[in-house]
Every structure is written in C-alpha cells, then in structure tokens.
Amino acid sequence: MFFFGVIFVIFFVYIYGNQIHAMAKNYFYITFLLAFFFTLSVAAQDSKQLPKPQESTSIEGLSLYPNPVTNGKVYISSKNDLEKEIIVFDLLGKKVLQAHLVSKELSVSELPPGVYIIKISEQNASATRKLIIR
Template sequence: MAKNYFYITLLLAFFFTLSASAQDSKQLPKSQDVSTTIEGLSLYPNPVTNGKVYISSKNDLEKEVIVFNVLGKKVIQTHLSSRELNVADLAPGVYIIKISEENASATRKLIIR
C-alpha cells in the first residue's frame, strides 16, 4: 500500500513539474508601439499658471500634441510648429499630454492651476 502512495506522489510531482514548465514557456504579447521617446523633450512650466505651456525638443520639429483629461477624453488636439501651446481654455486640474514628433512620441502629466 505504501508503495502505491509513493508512485502516486511521484506521478503527481512529475505532472505538476510538467505543467509549471509549460506555463513558463508561454510568450508574453509583444508591444505594438515601436516608437522611441523624443530626444531632449522639455515641457515647461509645469504646473501651468499663465495659460501657456512651452514644448521644445532637441530637433524642434513640428509636433502633434494631444491633451487628455483624467477620464481619457481628448480635450485638445493640434499641430505645433512653434513651442507655445495655449491651454487657457482648460479648467484647473491634472491632464495627460501626448507629444509626437516624427517617429517618436512621449507622454507626460500636465498640471493646470
């Protein structure tokens, strides 16, 4: 009888080892976003108090700027050829700003007072 318990225990140990290794071999999904961050990105002043935020980067190319509120609703979408973004129409609070320049993009928190 003890011999049967030994074989059952051995069989269960083998089964659990096999199932654990099968789970480890699963690959995680690859990220769809292959873009890089924007080199030398600067966003100032943050927090914004005067209704204007300045966005600059090393290359200073044209940028697409999208501002989202904390609920994820798009509140501003524009293309900037200069550094100045007017946010005077936004209510005080916390926002997420996504900046895209060529093949690079970056996301930052933007606070408006």
C-alpha cells in the same frame, strides 16, 4: 490530458468500485483526481505567448514648461524642433485638446484647472507627460 484522467478514473472505479467498505475513500480519490486533471487541462489550453512590446522611441531633449501652468500657455521644445502633434487627455482618458504645433507655444487657457496627460508626437517618436493647470 483531461481525457486520460477520465479514462484512469473510470478504470479506477471499475476495479475498486465494487468494494463497499472502501466506497467513501474511493469517492475522495475520484474527486481529487478529477479536480487535478481538469486543472492541468485548463492550464495547458490557456497558455499563450504574450506579444513582444513595440519598441518606441522617445523625443530627444524634450522639455515642457512651466509645469504647473498658471498663465494659460505651455512651452514645448525638443532638440530637433520639428512640427509636433499634441493631444491632451483628462484623467478619465477623454481627449480634451488636439493641436499641431509649429512654434513652441501651446495655449491651454480654455482648459479648466486640473491634472492632464499630454502626448507629444514628433515624426516617429512620442512622449507622454503629466501636465498640471492651475
């Protein structure tokens, strides 16, 4: 598209460029046409189809309590009560705790008070929750 725009502009300049009284007007049209065709060519080259989001299954019957945590322990249960992998992140995205949980009780006593993101994975399902420690 850009190539055809350039050819058109060159042809336009060749035909009308020799007229001195219309020179300023021609420069305006040439600039406008160059900007128009360049914009179209960039848009056409940058268009990409976005990938489809992956379907994720959430954990059925997930409960996380108490929240906010005051005693250093949080209880995590689900309908299936399978082994869970727990990853706790601070608000900057840094992993601060990782554990495999067989029982329902997770000790968070070594974490300072604050707001965290907890990712819970069970088989091929996962869930993310906000966790507040006081």
